[in-house]
Amino acid sequence: MERGNQTETSNFVLLGFTDDPDLQSLLFGLLLAMYLVTVLGNLLIILAVISDSHLHTPMYFLLSNLSLADIGFTSTTIPKALRNIHTHSKGITFAGCISQIYFFILFGCQDNLLLTVMAYDRFVAICHPLHYVAIMNPQVCLLMALGSWLVSILGALPETLTILRLSFCTNIEIPHFFCDLTEVLKLTCSEKLISNIVVYTVAIVLGVFPLTGILLSYSQIFSSILRISSDRGKYKAFSTCGSHLLVVSLFYGTGLAVNLSSLATLPSRISLMASVMYTMVTPMLNPFIYSLRNRDIKVALGRVLSKMVPLSERVDACLS
Template sequence: MELTNQTTVSEFFLMGLTDDPKLQPLIFSLFLSMYLVTVFGNLLITLTVISDSHLHTPMYFFLSNLSFTDICISTTTIPKMLVNIQTQDQSITYTGCLLQVSFVLIFGGLENCLLAVMAYDRYVAICHPLRYTVIMNPQYCILLILLSLLITTVNALPHSLMVLQLSFCTDLEIPHFFCELAQMIKLSCSDILINSLLMHLGTTIFAGVPLCGIIFSYTQIVSSIMRIQSVSGRYKAFSTCGSHFLVVSLFYGTGLGVYLSSAVSDSSIKNAVASMMYIVIPQMLNPFIYSLRNKEMRESLTYLITGKPFLL
């Protein structure tokens, strides 16, 4: 098979979810709607947290960072797909593809870390309420965010550098709606053993370690709540972490679905749809979960939008 050096590759082709021209307008409308809802919803959450001094707490500080991360993930992948459908041009430059890979790794990993940090915040609030303000001080919260960003960036760097070393075959079609690391590796004509090992190692660490931290935190949270005597006290404690638990379930549930789909199916369309459930759906639904289940957020959102206090 003819090989081309990686330096001569100028572009790849994103094949999207389907090659049926009759479905393209429907897919365009669907993704445009999801993207606008994602950006508007998460931006509204961020503005609400910033504008309401009652929400200037560690929990909502982490929530606003999660919303910003969700906007970044969606903006990294969806706009290029929309442009390609609108222009009927499936190409993406080599540099653009590499940037997509890097940013998806950075912001996807950051979302993992933020969910773990938010679980830790709830653990401290419920298990050590008297020391909560001392432990979760503003400097420590900012340090956790910066550390999470540093870790995910350091994780993305070797993956991106290893992709730069690959040579690609003449077939440069990516059966996806964005440049995914695994799909780029599959297109290579080089030895991909190190890339594959690095990818699986990174996935294991950045999915397994935060998830273990979340499980540990919730184990301690449930144990502490069960020791509360009053039913109202238990309900209040559960309600403070209910939204986060739903977000975690959605994020890791769809992630597990992507992994199982790729493991049991060779269909590129099914894998692309599964990845959509992981890279698009959770980011769109997160604002609804927090705004609908959280009374403080509902009140602040209502006041921000209407200027009137929220009434039950």
């Protein structure tokens, strides 16, 4: 990292949500509850897919990967925010900040790419149903999942490494509850042209391109659905991708709100609230959306929970 007359940056300060001590306990409880619900809900989805042979299909395999990515996404930011509230500390080391940026981008990109692959899966299922088994065979599905993880791991590096060449001014306060890349770049005293080029290039490649793929897939899906003569057939076709479409709308809607609030230089408090929707609420709602709108998931979750209840009873019996 460049050095000059600037301060040696070993720590940043995360201003968090509020300085009001009366709200700290309430905020801690709310964040902890949201985090536990997110992790538990997504873990149940993963367990349901693994344990139920009826769910060993491309769609549910990709869904379990999405749940894993959502757990990582929230675990990148919320535990640190909880620790800072509990210890009444706002500091985060430079290394910790860089790590947060990297993993936040990694899991965010993974969500983008998995939603794109899932849109392609729905496109093949609805537009080419007779060739679905051949096109979305287990090997291709596995390669798509592994490819999305690999691209995300490598794609998060350029934006993260560009921070290492920057120096920072005396103001090292981040008006956020985690190290958001946009907010960190605002603190630098270095020339940001190269950093901005890298950030926008990666955003286009790993953000705009996947979204374009999703829109193209659904344009073909809707075109195929409209050609179905019966209303029952249209409803059945649409219901197969309804959950995914709702998750896509929620993910990209909140994500665009965060980016537009940054570009429009809106107050940091508004950007913070938009980020809460993007980083906490969306991953928490995904399991509910898929479980409530999908009969197979509900049945599988019922089996998983029924197995967990006798296990807890046996543990209680042993302890007593």
